[in-house]
Amino acid sequence: MSENLVIAHGLVVNSNGRQHAHVVLRDGKISEVVDASSPVPTADRLIDATGRVVIPGGVDAHCHIAQQTGPHLTTDSYAITTAAALAGGTTTVMDFGIPADSTQTPLQAAEYKLSLVSEARCDVALHSSVITWDETVPDQLNALADRGIRSVKLYATNRGTTMADGDTMVKVLHEMARIDGLTFVHAEHDEIIVDCTERHADIGEVHARDLHFTRPILAEEASVREVLAMAEYAGAAVYFVHQSSPGAVDLVTAAQARGLPIYSETCPHYVALSDEVYSGPRPEFFACCPPMRDKETMLTLRERLTSGAINTVASDHSSYDLAQKRSHIEDLRLMPHGLPGVETRLPVTYSHMVEGDLSGLESFVSAFATFPARINGLRGKGSIAPGFDADVVLIDPEHFHEVHVENLHMGTDFSPFERMNLRGWPHVVISGGTVVFQEGQFIDPGPVGRFLKQHPFSEATAWPELGLPGQPE
Secondary structure, three states: OOOOEEEEEEEEEEOOEEEEEEEEEEOOEEEEEEEOOOOOOOOOEEEEOOOOEEEEOEEEOOEEOOOEEOOEEOOOOHHHHHHHHHHOOEEEEEEEEOOOOOOOOHHHHHHHHHHHHHHOOOEEEEEEEOOOOOOOHHHHHHHHHHOOOOEEEEEOOOOOOOEOOHHHHHHHHHHHHHOOOEEEEEOOOHHHHHHHHHHHHHOOOOOHHHHHHHOOHHHHHHHHHHHHHHHHHHOOEEEEOOOOOHHHHHHHHHHHHOOOOEEEEEOHHHHHOOHHHHHOOOHHHHOOOOOOOOHHHHHHHHHHHHHOOOOEEOOOEEOOOHHHHHHOOOOOOOOOOOEOOOOOHHHHHHHHHOOOOOOOHHHHHHHHHHHHHHHOOOOOOOOOOOOOEOOEEEEOOOOEEEOOHHHOOOOOOOOOOOOOEEEOOEEEEEEOOEEEEEOOEEOOOOOOOOEOOOOOHHHHHOOOOOOOOOOOO
């Protein structure tokens, strides 16, 4: 049950500015933000936020929960992943209804995920996914939109499992423009990747340590160019997931400058880790697609994030365990790719975006909470303002803490950030007006998470509280 409480004397930070203020939470909503020079309002409970940074609860627009892909099943559940999200300062997650195989339709995959939301500890929204086009897809997309699922994911690679071919992509883009939705795209050029991987296999270089050689930056940038042309042709809005290349980001920035509704996402691991991890003793800890890039590329990508050229940062949470990773460590074509990260998204991103003098806070909040909420049509999320949901995180900016997997809540036995000493860990997390995390302790609220319906894309991006690149003045 939500509490009536006041967060007093904190530095309240939104994407468009900051102020010292008291934040009043009533009945699961933010009712007032009062300048700190005013008396502290009365409430049932007072949280003293002196010396703390107060930000909106995070919105992670890219999570894979209880996901079956080919022979691989992630080790988490909605209960586990949403609890871990809350412990990490994320109060809303977005999962994917991806068909497990050719016998499952996009609508069936999404409905299966909808049946799991009843376990959720935080609010949840869904993306759908199309792998193969047939004459039923337009009606399925209509039905999904009626259920509040107005985004769809397309994979330009992963031949034989989740990949959509070019014909399917163009048709889906047309349909998403028609229903006023948003298309997520995993952009890596499949033909380049397949050929490159085969060439490395011929010389015995397909161990996990060789992953970054088999998926070159060129494959990512070539795919982004191709999808941008398709999107412009179809008049569709596109969100590129997990961009690891500054060149790919720059292609999106150029499209935005031409007025196109195109957006970039990156992940914490791409701005915190370089491809040096693959030459270490545990390359399986870092097996994801795209792979980590060389150090210069990583640092340049980090600059793109801190400058605001990248719109959102998401975890791409995929919770496999080491047994699954290591079962095919000698052949990267067979091992599951993806990293657990929903709980560590906040401290890793904060540590690489916010300076010791707290410059960069607004850009961090934009990428962590505000833009993912607005781009994905989740009204009431991503800002500390009257009428918004009472999702609030308090951070002690002076506190450092090392990552140790045994202290995390995710359903796996490793973290790619193991032993990193990070700032930005949540001190207090409030979700829907209820304190769910305080001073290192998760307080399980039970299965109270709601399914959130997405607003139409053009409506969401026109909300007056947000200015997005690629939108007309």
